[in-house]
Every structure is written in structure tokens, then in C-alpha cells.
Amino acid sequence: MSDDIEAKxxxxxxxxxxxxxxxxxxxxxxxxxxxxxxxxxxVDLSLYxxxxxxxxxxxxELNAESFDTLAALAAIIRSRQ
Amino acid sequence: MxxxxxxxxxxxxxxxxxxxxxxxxxxxxxxxxxxxxxxxxIRQAAGYAAALAAAGVRxxxxxxxxxxxxxxxxxxxxxxxxxGAIPSIMPFLTEKLAPDSYRRSLKSLFEVTHPAAVxxxxxxxxxxxxxxxxxxxxxxxLLSSEVAPVPEPDxxxxxxxxxxxxxxxxxxHSSGTTGLQKGVALSHEAVFRQLxxxxxxxxxxxxxVVVSWLPLYHDMGLIxxxxxxxxxxxxxxxMSPFDWVRxxxxxxxxxxxxxxxxxxxxxxxxxxxxxxxxxxxLEGVDxxxxxxxxNCSEPMHYQSHRLFYERFRAHGLxxxxxxxxxxxxxxxxxxxxxxxxxxVTVDTISQRGxxxxxxxxxxxxxxxxxxxxxxxxxxxxxxxxxxxxxxxxLPERHLGEVMLRSDCMLTGYYRRDDLTxxxxxxxxxxxxxxxxxxxxxxxxxxxxxxxxxxxxxNVYPQDLESLASEVPGIHPGRVVAxxxxxxxxxxxEVVIVAEKDAEAEYPAGAGPEALSNEIRARVTRGSDxxxxxxxxxxxxxLLKTSSGKIARSANRxxxxxxxxxxxxG
Numbered sequence: 001m002s003d004d005i006e007a008k009x010x011x012x013x014x015x016x017x018x019x020x021x022x023x024x025x026x027x028x029x030x031x032x033x034x035x036x037x038x039x040x041x042x043v044d045l046s047l048y049x050x051x052x053x054x055x056x057x058x059x060x061e062l063n064a065e066s067f068d069t070l071a072a073l074a075a076i077i078r079s080r081q
Numbered sequence: 082m083x084x085x086x087x088x089x090x091x092x093x094x095x096x097x098x099x100x101x102x103x104x105x106x107x108x109x110x111x112x113x114x115x116x117x118x119x120x121x122x123i124r125q126a127a128g129y130a131a132a133l134a135a136a137g138v139r140x141x142x143x144x145x146x147x148x149x150x151x152x153x154x155x156x157x158x159x160x161x162x163x164x165g166a167i168p169s170i171m172p173f174l175t176e177k178l179a180p181d182s183y184r185r186s187l188k189s190l191f192e193v194t195h196p197a198a199v200x201x202x203x204x205x206x207x208x209x210x211x212x213x214x215x216x217x218x219x220x221x222x223l224l225s226s227e228v229a230p231v232p233e234p235d236x237x238x239x240x241x242x243x244x245x246x247x248x249x250x251x252x253x254h255s256s257g258t259t260g261l262q263k264g265v266a267l268s269h270e271a272v273f274r275q276l277x278x279x280x281x282x283x284x285x286x287x288x289x290v291v292v293s294w295l296p297l298y299h300d301m302g303l304i305x306x307x308x309x310x311x312x313x314x315x316x317x318x319x320m321s322p323f324d325w326v327r328x329x330x331x332x333x334x335x336x337x338x339x340x341x342x343x344x345x346x347x348x349x350x351x352x353x354x355x356x357x358x359x360x361x362x363l364e365g366v367d368x369x370x371x372x373x374x375x376n377c378s379e380p381m382h383y384q385s386h387r388l389f390y391e392r393f394r395a396h397g398l399x400x401x402x403x404x405x406x407x408x409x410x411x412x413x414x415x416x417x418x419x420x421x422x423x424x425v426t427v428d429t430i431s432q433r434g435x436x437x438x439x440x441x442x443x444x445x446x447x448x449x450x451x452x453x454x455x456x457x458x459x460x461x462x463x464x465x466x467x468x469x470x471x472x473x474x475l476p477e478r479h480l481g482e483v484m485l486r487s488d489c490m491l492t493g494y495y496r497r498d499d500l501t502x503x504x505x506x507x508x509x510x511x512x513x514x515x516x517x518x519x520x521x522x523x524x525x526x527x528x529x530x531x532x533x534x535x536x537x538x539n540v541y542p543q544d545l546e547s548l549a550s551e552v553p554g555i556h557p558g559r560v561v562a563x564x565x566x567x568x569x570x571x572x573x574e575v576v577i578v579a580e581k582d583a584e585a586e587y588p589a590g591a592g593p594e595a596l597s598n599e600i601r602a603r604v605t606r607g608s609d610x611x612x613x614x615x616x617x618x619x620x621x622x623l624l625k626t627s628s629g630k631i632a633r634s635a636n637r638x639x640x641x642x643x644x645x646x647x648x649x650g
Contacts (some may be wrong), residue, residue: 040353
């Protein structure tokens with residue numbers, strides 16, 4: 001189940017945000033502090049997470065302190081499902 | 082009549098006439114909104130003036146401000162003014178920007194502007210000390226945490242009272258190593274002439290309320306979203322760009338709650354708001370008070386206005402509120418204004434006419450059309466001409482470079498007389514923008530210079546190219562960066578095409594992607610610009626001009642043509 005969350009979010013980030021559908025996102029890869037996901041796409045990510053998993057991310061959580069990796073984001077999603 | 086005054090006397094006047102009036106309503110995420118009265122603002126500013134005086138900063142010297150979008154930034158800015166020093170606001174270090182690149186930017190800023198002091202926040206102090214060259218101009222670093230408000234400002238004793246209307250009051254930079262070499266120096270009188278003229282063009286009135294999320298290190302945010310309301314005594318509701326980009330609905334809620342009347346937005350923000358706000362965040366939101374939402378600072382698109390209007394009309398947005406302006410820091414701010422007394426003119430022209438014949442004419446049978454949004458008519462104090470390469474005037478509807486002349490131009494690029502001289506032709510400022518005039522209105526179609534505008538921010542391709550050239554395996558200098566318009570986002574996205582070194586082998590199991598990932602990482606950390614596409618190509622792919630230089634536009638065309646073929650095949 002957990003792998004499923006990571007796989008879906010990874011696919012969304014690679015395909016929709018980065019426009020590189022073949023790119024793999026490592027669970028420990030830095031997403032926000034590295035600039036891989038720029039600030040213009042943080043809202044997209046939160047809308048996707050809410051629509052797909054029914055989990056609300058507050059706008060004050062859209063930063064590297066709250067989650068900076070796929071693993072950390074998946075953990076937040078799991079904890080709120 | 083042009084009021085000739087100084088920032089100092091205007092601040093004193095505002096303080097003495099109605100000190101309890103709200104100057105700024107701050108909206109910070111995670112905090113209740115915080116009204117700041119004129120008295121609060123000016124007492125805090127006087128605290129900064131005292132601190133600058135104590136640090137030995139002299140009137141007329143430059144003070145760099147590196148502060149978050151906050152009360153401290155507003156107070157430090159006006160504090161420098163009260164002391165007669167020249168403030169210049171720098172973006173602060175974001176978490177994704179590499180410290181060494183930021184340090185390099187600061188160094189290039191310091192070398193040109195010779196600041197006497199820097200004001201920053203305590204967390205940044207150590208980082209800043211490393212960036213300050215020994216034996217350089219900077220004599221003092223002030224921390225915002227150590228500056229206390231002054232209970233009662235003693236205006237006659239403040240050194241800002243000595244400044245004259247023709248003196249430089251502030252410097253404004255665009256971003257990147259290149260942008261930081263060109264500080265636009267503006268005088269008190271230039272700013273007030275702009276405000277008088279622009280105020281008339283937008284029918285600015287005492288019951289207006291400006292709502293803004295724009296950064297203050299950019300002309301649109303600094304002038305329209307900060308100085309104009311404050312110096313005109315009009316309330317300002319201010320949120321940070323950092324918060325807005327994560328919660329765009331807060332703009333709509335702020336307009337609704339404070340009966341906002343005026344907002345300036347770069348084109349991409351029209352798309353961003355239309356696409357990224359949930360219905361539940363608009364419950365009870367009423368936008369009927371908005372009388373002008375002014376599209377400015379990057380190429381404007383008809384479709385962006387439609388998207389915005391269709392999304393928010395059910396929440397009271399009036400179609401007549403959609404407005405446009407053509408602006409630049411060199412003219413303080415606005416050159417034109419459209420959409421105030423009547424709807425923005427939409428000029429439907431032939432695409433072929435514009436691109437091939439360079440004339441904005443009606444489409445013949447079978448020709449593709451395009452809808453151009455008018456920037457409106459020049460302000461009363463600004464003259465606009467469209468000229469050919471020999472600087473001869475072109476007829477109406479012919480495409481050429483836009484030149485302008487006004488009584489509110491920059492004093493010069495600060496300490497760069499060479500650049501100032503190059504920017505003018507017989508007293509006319511060469512904008513580098515391409516456009517045409519029709520029925521007294523200005524249309525901007527593109528740029529002569531290879532400048533990329535991403536989300537309203539000017540980006541110099543050479544800065545990005547030199548960052549990408551540092552990647553091992555990329556042939557230094559064999560890199561181009563250019564912008565490609567993304568219709569969904571309503572702004573340009575940056576593409577980099579880089580040639581691999583002939584000898585460079587890809588790491589085991591990795592292809593060009595390993596190099597392109599490295600380019601992305603370096604460019605983002607070095608410039609704060611996220612790249613949309615990076616193509617690593619074989620040696621010899623890039624086209625060169627006869628003089629051996631890499632031509633950005635030719636390579637952009639080649640890249641786009643290649644993509645079209647791939648997509649089709």
C-alpha cells in the first residue's frame with residue numbers, strides 16, 4: 001500500500017510537474033530544497049494529493065521543513081488517511 | 082501641476098496629518114492580519130535612520146536591504162530615506178539557492194553600487210559576513226533585530242531633510258549577476274512625477290485600496306504595490322509572494338474582506354489564480370469592489386484575461402476590471418495604461434503579417450489570426466515612438482523598437498555611465514522591446530534583446546548559460562538558454578540546450594539524463610530559476626553565427642522545429 005502512494009506521487013511529479021515521464025524519483029531525493037519542484041508547482045502537488053488520497057496539506061506545510069522527499073510526503077499522507 | 086517634493090517631506094506630512102491612519106495591513110501566513118499605522122511605520126523607520134546614523138552611514142550613500150517581506154523591510158526602506166541614504170532592496174536567500182551563487186551575486190552588487198551598509202535579519206548575518214569583501218565599501222552590517230523604534234521622530238534633525246528633489250532616492254535592480262550590474266537610480270522628483278501622472282491615468286482616489294503580493298525588489302511591487310499607495314496615503318493590503326504562491330486564494334479573500342479596488346499582476350498570475358484555487362476557498366468571496374486588475378511586467382495574453390474572468394465572474398468580478406499596463410523601472414514604472422475608462426482594446430491581426438511582413442494588419446483569407454492586448458495609451462507625461470534599426474520613425478502598425486521620453490526617467494544606471502549612455506539615443510530611451518502603435522495605443526509583441534521573463538521576473542540567458550557550462554561533461558560555452566511560451570501557465574518557461582563534450586563518456590548505466598539532471602540542479606541552485614526542459618545534444622548541434630557566436634534565436638528555432646518533428650513522428 002505504501003509503495004503505491006510513493007509510486008503514484010512519483011509518477012505525478014515526473015510526468016506532470018517535471019514533464020519527464022521516464023524519470024525515476026528516488027524516495028530520498030530532495031524535492032523542494034533542491035529546486036526540483038519549484039514554488040509555482042507546490043500548489044499543484046497539494047491539489048493532486050488531496051484529489052488522489054483525500055489528504056489535505058495546508059499551504060503553510062508546502063515547504064522543505066514539512067517534507068522534502070517522496071518518503072516524507074508519503075509518510076504524511078499515510079498518517080492522515 | 083507636478084508636485085516637486087521629496088520622500089522625506091511627504092513622510093513627514095503623512096505623519097503629521099493623520100498618524101493613526103492605517104498605512105499597511107500585513108497578511109502573513111500563520112498569523113492574524115496586522116494593521117500598521119503611519120505612526121508605527123515612521124517610528125520604526127526613524128529607528129533605522131538612527132541606527133544608520135550611529136553606524137556612520139552618510140546621506141547619499143547606498144544601503145542594501147536583505148530582509149523578508151515584512152514590517153522590518155518597510156521600516157528599513159523608509160529609515161534609509163529619513164536618514165538621506167539610498168535604499169536598494171535585494172531578494173533574500175531562499176533555501177534552494179546555493180549560498181556560493183548568492184555570495185557571487187552580492188559581490189557583483191557590492192562592486193558596482195559601493196554600499197556603505199547592509200541591513201539584514203540575524204539568521205543571515207554569518208552568511209553575509211562571508212560575502213563582504215575585506216577592504217570594500219561596506220562599513221557596517223545592521224541586524225533588524227537590534228533596531229528599536231524611536232518614540233517621537235525629530236524631523237528637522239533627520240538628515241533626510243537635506244535631500245533635494247533632484248537627488249537619487251532609491252536604486253532598483255533586476256535579478257541575476259547581469260541584472261545586479263544595472264541599478265536603476267531614480268530621483269525623488271522622477272518618482273513623484275510618475276505617481277502624479279499614473280495616479281491620473283488610473284483615476285486614483287482616496288477611497289481606493291491596493292491589494293498586493295508582489296515582491297518589493299521588483300518595480301511593479303515597489304512602485305505600484307508599495308510606494309504609490311503609501312506616499313499617496315492610500316491603504317495597502319500586503320502579503321508576501323512566498324505565501325501567495327502557496328495559497329493564491331488569499332489574494333481573492335483579501336480583496337473581498339478589505340474591499341480592494343486595485344491590484345497589479347504579471348500575466349502568469351491570471352492563469353495561476355484561475356487554475357489553482359478550489360471552490361471551497363472562494364465561498365462568500367465577493368470581488369465586485371475590484372475596479373482594476375492590471376496585467377503588467379511580462380507579455381500579456383488575451384487568453385489569460387478570459388480564463389481569469391470566466392473563473393471569477395461568479396464571484397462578482399467585473400469584466401471592466403481587466404486592465405493592462407506597459408511599464409519599466411527606467412521610467413519609474415508605467416509607460417502606458419489601458420482598460421480604465423473603457424475595456425482593453427483587443428487588436429485581431431494576421432499572424433503572418435506580424436511575423437513575416439512585420440506589420441500588424443488584418444488577416445487575409447485563410448491566414449491565421451492572433452489577438453493582441455493593447456497596453457493602452459502613453460501616460461500624459463510620456464512620449465512613445467516606434468523606430469526601425471536606423472532609428473527612423475515607422476508608420477502606424479509597423480513593428481519596430483519602442484523608444485520613450487518622459488520627465489520621470491531614471492537618473493542613470495548607478496555608477497555605470499557607460500550603460501546609461503548606451504541606453505539613450507538623442508534623449509530617447511531605447512527599451513529593447515518590439516511593438517507597434519495603432520490609434521494612439523501601444524502594443525508590445527516581443528523583445529529585441531535575448532531577455533527571458535519568467536513569472537514577471539527578468540532572467541538574462543547568459544547567467545544561466547554560464548551556470549550550465551560549469552557542469553563536467555558539458556562543453557563550456559556551448560550552451561544556449563531561451564524562453565518558450567507555455568500557454569497553460571501564461572508565462573515563458575526556460576529551456577537549455579547544451580552540447581556534451583566530445584570526449585565525455587556518460588557514467589555507467591546513465592545517458593544524457595544524468596547530465597541534464599546536473600544542469601537542472603546547478604542552474605536552480607545558482608539562479609533560483611527552475612528549468613522546464615534541458616536537452617543534452619551531441620557536439621556540433623548548436624548553430625553559430627558567421628562570427629562564431631552561438632545565436633540564441635536560431636537555436637531556439639532549431640530546437641522547436643526538432644521537437645515538432647519528434648512529436649509528429
